[in-house]
Amino acid sequence: MKINRRRFLKTAALASATTAAFPYFYTQKFAKADESDEIKVGILHSLSGTIAIIERSLHNAELMAIEEINAAGGVMGGKKLVPVVEDPQSVVRVFRQKAKKLLLQDKVVAVLGCYTSASRQSVLPEFENNNGILLYPTLYEAQECSYNCFYTGAVPNQQLDDFAPWVIDKFGPRHYLIGANYIYPKETNREWKALLDNHGGETVAEEYAPLGHTEFATNINKIASLQPDVVFSTLVGDQIVAFYKQFKQFGITAEDIPICTPITTEQEIKGMGPEYALGHYTSFNYFQSVDSPENAEFVARYKATYGEDEVTNAVMEAAYFQTYFLAQALDQTGTTDADALITEGLPGQEFQAPQGKVKIDEKNHHTYLWARIGQAREDGQFDIVWKSEDWIRPDPWVDLLYPDKDCDFTDQRVIDRIKSGDRDRSGTIDI
Amino acid sequence: MGDAVLTQFFSGFSLVAILIIAALGLAVIFGVAGVINMAHGEFIMVGAYVASVVQSGLGGNTFWSIPICFVAVGLLGLVVERTVIRGLYDRPLETLLATWGVSLILIVIIKMIFGTELHYVGSPEMLQGGFPAPGNLPFPWYRLFLILLSILLLVLTFVLFFRTKFGLAVRAVRRNRSMSEAMGINTARVDMLIFAYGSGLAGVAGAVLAPIKTVSPTMGFPYAVDSFMVLVMGGVGNLLGVPVGAAIIGEGETILAFLFNSVIGKLLVFLLIVLVIRIVPRGIFGYQERTLGHRR
Numbered sequence: 001m002k003i004n005r006r007r008f009l010k011t012a013a014l015a016s017a018t019t020a021a022f023p024y025f026y027t028q029k030f031a032k033a034d035e036s037d038e039i040k041v042g043i044l045h046s047l048s049g050t051i052a053i054i055e056r057s058l059h060n061a062e063l064m065a066i067e068e069i070n071a072a073g074g075v076m077g078g079k080k081l082v083p084v085v086e087d088p089q090s091v092v093r094v095f096r097q098k099a100k101k102l103l104l105q106d107k108v109v110a111v112l113g114c115y116t117s118a119s120r121q122s123v124l125p126e127f128e129n130n131n132g133i134l135l136y137p138t139l140y141e142a143q144e145c146s147y148n149c150f151y152t153g154a155v156p157n158q159q160l161d162d163f164a165p166w167v168i169d170k171f172g173p174r175h176y177l178i179g180a181n182y183i184y185p186k187e188t189n190r191e192w193k194a195l196l197d198n199h200g201g202e203t204v205a206e207e208y209a210p211l212g213h214t215e216f217a218t219n220i221n222k223i224a225s226l227q228p229d230v231v232f233s234t235l236v237g238d239q240i241v242a243f244y245k246q247f248k249q250f251g252i253t254a255e256d257i258p259i260c261t262p263i264t265t266e267q268e269i270k271g272m273g274p275e276y277a278l279g280h281y282t283s284f285n286y287f288q289s290v291d292s293p294e295n296a297e298f299v300a301r302y303k304a305t306y307g308e309d310e311v312t313n314a315v316m317e318a319a320y321f322q323t324y325f326l327a328q329a330l331d332q333t334g335t336t337d338a339d340a341l342i343t344e345g346l347p348g349q350e351f352q353a354p355q356g357k358v359k360i361d362e363k364n365h366h367t368y369l370w371a372r373i374g375q376a377r378e379d380g381q382f383d384i385v386w387k388s389e390d391w392i393r394p395d396p397w398v399d400l401l402y403p404d405k406d407c408d409f410t411d412q413r414v415i416d417r418i419k420s421g422d423r424d425r426s427g428t429i430d431i
Numbered sequence: 432m433g434d435a436v437l438t439q440f441f442s443g444f445s446l447v448a449i450l451i452i453a454a455l456g457l458a459v460i461f462g463v464a465g466v467i468n469m470a471h472g473e474f475i476m477v478g479a480y481v482a483s484v485v486q487s488g489l490g491g492n493t494f495w496s497i498p499i500c501f502v503a504v505g506l507l508g509l510v511v512e513r514t515v516i517r518g519l520y521d522r523p524l525e526t527l528l529a530t531w532g533v534s535l536i537l538i539v540i541i542k543m544i545f546g547t548e549l550h551y552v553g554s555p556e557m558l559q560g561g562f563p564a565p566g567n568l569p570f571p572w573y574r575l576f577l578i579l580l581s582i583l584l585l586v587l588t589f590v591l592f593f594r595t596k597f598g599l600a601v602r603a604v605r606r607n608r609s610m611s612e613a614m615g616i617n618t619a620r621v622d623m624l625i626f627a628y629g630s631g632l633a634g635v636a637g638a639v640l641a642p643i644k645t646v647s648p649t650m651g652f653p654y655a656v657d658s659f660m661v662l663v664m665g666g667v668g669n670l671l672g673v674p675v676g677a678a679i680i681g682e683g684e685t686i687l688a689f690l691f692n693s694v695i696g697k698l699l700v701f702l703l704i705v706l707v708i709r710i711v712p713r714g715i716f717g718y719q720e721r722t723l724g725h726r727r
Binding site (some may be wrong): 053056181206207209212213216217218219220222224225238242243250251267268270271272275 | 550693
């Protein structure tokens with residue numbers, strides 16, 4: 001068959017028409033799902049690939065929460081939450097495909113998912129174009145807020161604002177900054193340096209290691225010759241393990257120079273062996289050692305479900321309570337309508353989480369969390385040496401760096417812009 | 432400042448040792464059998480997991496896991512050679528793909544057995560801590576152990592190649608395969624044993640690197656990259672290329688990282704490698720050889 005220009009155009013037109021109509025057919029077929037006694041919830045975490053290590057634990061925590069909610073009678077007067085699980089294989093492109101599938105084909109009411117910023121940013125356009133809801137549990141660099149996303153992990157002000165003065169006060173003003181070479185560590189260090197300026201500290205050096213780089217003898221040598229009071233680390237993944245190990249092997253202990261970080265959790269300590277993390281400090285909202293009845297139950301149930309060897313961590317705790325946020329919002333609004341959930345159901349939602357009482361901010365879609373500082377001990381758990389007196393308001397545009405920006409979905413300008421169908425669905429405004 | 436430079440120089444040695452240990456197995460296999468083993472990094476990874484089993488299951492330390500890993504990963508290499516590589520010796524591109532496939536399979540198998548979380552391997556009691564060295568940091572015993580081990584492995588490999596009958600056969604096969612066959616050397620057996628030996632060395636690398644780095648299913652890739660870099664720099668076909676390539680890359684990287692930072696250090700070393708490939712494509716110790724009957 002000879003393909004000439006006209007035939008090509010005809011075929012192409014037909015093909016694109018079919019593709020365009022495709023979502024419509026699906027809509028027809030699944031429109032009735034709302035009236036059944038099941039409510040589909042998407043779970044979008046990598047179960048294979050490089051970041052499956054941490055994402056599987058988020059997946060587990062969310063499934064456990066769904067089970068608990070169903071066992072307690074479900075939502076909206078007896079309807080069951082049904083998880084629709086997809087594995088995006090740690091590949092950013094696949095995240096987007098799977099998100100689209102969950103939204104258009106499965107018609108899930110909301111998706112609990114993503115871990116890295118890259119994956120969140122790749123799926124967000126799908127949620128914005130199709131008016132879906134994403135609940136995102138990771139601590140992240142902030143500086144964004146989308147109408148279609150709720151952020152239940154910590155933003156920098158919740159982990160750093162109290163940590164910096166505490167560290168300066170306790171150990172001294174001279175800080176050596178080491179981080180992985182990508183956006184999160186760089187943004188965190190910007191904030192940390194601003195905090196140091198504010199509280200009379202100084203940066204003696206700021207260095208980055210390429211992702212995957214696990215040889216730190218050079219950095220440790222520089223640390224030894226600069227003799228800072230504190231090492232502030234934003235290394236990630238297997239870098240953490242290698243750095244702590246080599247730090248101790250070169251004979252520097254936590255008493256000499258403590259490593260302070262907003263990243264290292266029980267999970268990494270388990271991977272390196274507790275003797276290497278001993279005495280170093282982490283700032284987080286949640287530690288497995290938090291002393292509350294909710295946490296005792298959470299840890300016990302997680303271990304009973306997934307194995308005695310498992311440890312819990314801050315991100316999975318957020319994954320756990322965000323599932324409850326969703327269930328409560330569904331109960332309260334009595335509908336699965338996305339706009340109703342986004343504007344009425346989820347904002348202001350409170351829950352007695354393992355870390356303490358948490359709440360979604362009424363204005364900026366981020367979450368009020370508690371701040372804690374933990375010191376690693378011999379058994380790989382943390383001694384909580386400091387805890388905030390109250391929950392801490394999330395500030396996605398940190399005042400210190402962005403005094404003239406804020407995020408407010410109750411601002412009339414934002415409401416009007418989103419109602420008008422504008423492509424820009426962020427709640428960021430200039431003040 | 433002078434102290435820091437001294438310390439830097441010493442820690443550079445330990446990186447050189449790590450590179451030698453990681454690259455030696457690859458060099459042996461590539462140099463003799465002519466197979467580019469893309470699964471080399473994963474062989475190291477399997478070695479690290481065997482070491483973690485030796486530690487947690489049998490209670491043995493690194494000194495135990497070195498011979499056990501050598502044998503275990505050597506056997507794994509033997510099996511891979513017999514089943515996958517054997518039929519592909521004359522097709523370099525296919526061996527590349529096949530060994531890459533092997534690497535993916537190994538990652539998945541390890542994940543199925545051990546899960547995806549990081550595993551913990553400690554260093555032996557007697558090698559913990561360090562001794563006072565010139566410079567501003569004590570030098571870890573464990574790194575001294577790595578340096579000595581890398582020298583030992585190099586010497587053992589040289590002895591095997593230049594002082595044994597098997598080594599003579601290996602060198603003959605390397606130079607002229609069909610002639611060696613005509614002389615009665617069982618070249619298939621030489622290939623197989625060399626592949627097993629090279630794999631065993633990768634296993635040893637995994638055993639000794641586990642205590643200073645991370646043990647996870649995806650840990651192998653960076654080592655494979657570093658090892659290839661050492662070979663490209665030093666040249667294949669001559670065992671001397673390994674220590675020389677490792678020395679240039681290792682010391683270069685640590686010194687540059689000290690002068691600038693790790694990111695720029697890595698960048699400059701990559702640049703240097705590109706330059707070397709441009710000027711001496713066969714690497715510093717590579718040479719044009721008579722390849723009559725050599726499998727290509």
